[in-house]
Amino acid sequence: MKRLLCILLCVLTALAVLPGLAENHNWYEVFVRSYQDSDGDGIGDLNGLAERLDYIQDMGYDGLWLMPIMPSPSYHKYDVTDYCAIDPEYGTLEDMRALIEKAHGAGIKLIIDLPINHSSTRHPWFLAACEALRAGEESPYIAYYNFQQKAETGFAPLEGTDWYYEERFAGGGMPDLNLDNEQIWQEIEGILRFWLADMEVDGFRLDAVTSYFTGDHERNIKALTRFKALCEAIRPDTYLVGECWTGLTTIADYYRSGLRFFLFPASQAEGFVAASLRGRSGHAEKFAKNYQAVLEAIPEGVLAPFLSNHDTGRTIGSVQGRSNLPIAKFAEGVLNMMQGDIYTYYGEEIGMVGSGDDPNKRLAMYWSDGDMTAQPPGVTSLEYAYPSVEIQQADPDSLLHYCRRANQLRLKYPMIAEGKNEFLRAEGDLCVMRRFSDEGECVIVLNFSAKDTLQYTMEQGMRIGDSLEVGAETAVIADGQLILPPYSIVILIKN
Numbered sequence: 001m002k003r004l005l006c007i008l009l010c011v012l013t014a015l016a017v018l019p020g021l022a023e024n025h026n027w028y029e030v031f032v033r034s035y036q037d038s039d040g041d042g043i044g045d046l047n048g049l050a051e052r053l054d055y056i057q058d059m060g061y062d063g064l065w066l067m068p069i070m071p072s073p074s075y076h077k078y079d080v081t082d083y084c085a086i087d088p089e090y091g092t093l094e095d096m097r098a099l100i101e102k103a104h105g106a107g108i109k110l111i112i113d114l115p116i117n118h119s120s121t122r123h124p125w126f127l128a129a130c131e132a133l134r135a136g137e138e139s140p141y142i143a144y145y146n147f148q149q150k151a152e153t154g155f156a157p158l159e160g161t162d163w164y165y166e167e168r169f170a171g172g173g174m175p176d177l178n179l180d181n182e183q184i185w186q187e188i189e190g191i192l193r194f195w196l197a198d199m200e201v202d203g204f205r206l207d208a209v210t211s212y213f214t215g216d217h218e219r220n221i222k223a224l225t226r227f228k229a230l231c232e233a234i235r236p237d238t239y240l241v242g243e244c245w246t247g248l249t250t251i252a253d254y255y256r257s258g259l260r261f262f263l264f265p266a267s268q269a270e271g272f273v274a275a276s277l278r279g280r281s282g283h284a285e286k287f288a289k290n291y292q293a294v295l296e297a298i299p300e301g302v303l304a305p306f307l308s309n310h311d312t313g314r315t316i317g318s319v320q321g322r323s324n325l326p327i328a329k330f331a332e333g334v335l336n337m338m339q340g341d342i343y344t345y346y347g348e349e350i351g352m353v354g355s356g357d358d359p360n361k362r363l364a365m366y367w368s369d370g371d372m373t374a375q376p377p378g379v380t381s382l383e384y385a386y387p388s389v390e391i392q393q394a395d396p397d398s399l400l401h402y403c404r405r406a407n408q409l410r411l412k413y414p415m416i417a418e419g420k421n422e423f424l425r426a427e428g429d430l431c432v433m434r435r436f437s438d439e440g441e442c443v444i445v446l447n448f449s450a451k452d453t454l455q456y457t458m459e460q461g462m463r464i465g466d467s468l469e470v471g472a473e474t475a476v477i478a479d480g481q482l483i484l485p486p487y488s489i490v491i492l493i494k495n
């Protein structure tokens with residue numbers, strides 16, 4: 001029996017590392033409301049998204065992260081009133097089942113946003129707790145939240161009483177749940193069982209993990225460790241990624257929980273990907289120095305880099321790419337050459353813009369002029385800097401086609417995502433990285449210059465596997481030298 005188990009384990013281990021069965025994914029984040037409407041009410045929904053799975057698959061995304069889909073009074077739905085249902089604006093549980101089945105059929109994993117730091121003020125638990133407090137009665141639901149009779153930062157008054165409840169995201173109608181309460185953990189287990197076992201989602205994106213116990217990273221890490229164990233008892237391969245919106249040192253610390261965490265230091269205008277594209281020179285050095293720091297801080301965990309999400313300004317703004325298509329392309333190319341699981345926010349592949357108020361960052365996906373959802377409420381800046389999907393699909397030089405090809409390369413060379421990294425060169429604007437594991441290796445060469453063609457003396461026995469360029473000029477080999485046009489990326493493989 002023991003030997004059989006051993007053999008089985010060996011086979012499973014072998015399967016897990018076979019190329020083509022990569023565990024790393026190109027994730028695509030979708031705000032369902034703004035993606036695709038299917039029933040004419042102007043609000044994007046699950047059936048609409050299901051219609052667009054062909055597009056998502058064709059673009060080379062093989063993972064889908066849905067922002068919250070559970071019933072909620074807000075347009076963004078991060079304040080949940082029922083953790084085991086679908087908001088009627090988005091559809092039904094049957095629609096969700098159909099979407100998951102279709103996604104899986106297309107080889108796309110699907111995870112959902114799970115905000116458990118807080119519920120909605122309109123969640124039946126909170127309503128029951130407030131009713132009891134107002135009546136001066138006991139209720140188990142009071143301990144679902146953090147009520148106290150002292151005014152304090154992070155607490156909101158409960159009208160008509162002398163009670164205050166913890167609400168870290170002030171004014172959002174989002175009271176913090178008491179994650180110190182064993183009954184809450186029983187509720188969480190039920191929620192996990194529902195989504196993982198009954199609905200067969202592949203995992204969760206965990207919202208606001210640093211706010212679980214505000215100011216207490218150690219307890220947050222413990223809570224996440226417990227959460228992971230609960231998931232894995234139901235489904236051993238549950239995919240988990242957490243939003244730990246902090247600096248590198250803290251993010252690295254959270255990896256002790258066994259989850260992966262979004263790499264905030266790489267994202268947004270001040271993040272190191274955009275920052276390494278700015279300035280006159282030394283772009284590759286800047287990138288390499290920061291990326292190396294990440295790898296030293298997180299030597300074992302799976303990275304989760306991204307450039308923008310629903311809370312941040314979009315990449316076009318971060319890299320000043322409004323009238324600079326090459327830089328917009330190259331930023332996406334750099335992301336695609338990073339290790340781990342990369343995340344692309346919907347619309348980034350067509351250069352959508354958005355900053356300032358949250359709704360501006362969540363605009364309707366620009367399929368074509370006649371085919372869009374209504375805009376989310378509260379939009380104060382409405383602009384599309386680049387053409388629609390329809391127009392970009394017809395243009396081989398578009399950002400869309402560049403992103404599609406970058407995704408395809410990432411899927412074609414699993415070593416990019418899975419391999420260990422070694423910097424072979426990082427000088428001026430030339431960056432050369434070796435990615436390797438027991439399975440093989442490749443060398444990634446990037447020209448970070450916007451205007452200069454660079455040369456690189458290739459190691460013996462290597463050849464161009466593929467290249468990714470932002471313009472008409474392609475990378476070539478001349479006299480044993482690799483000639484790299486501005487902003488080009490080359491993947492070298494062994495002869």
Ligand SMILES: [Ca+2]
Nearest residue numbers: 037039043045
């Ligand atoms: Ca609809």
Ligand SMILES: [Ca+2]
Nearest residue numbers: 176211212213
């Ligand atoms: Ca909290």
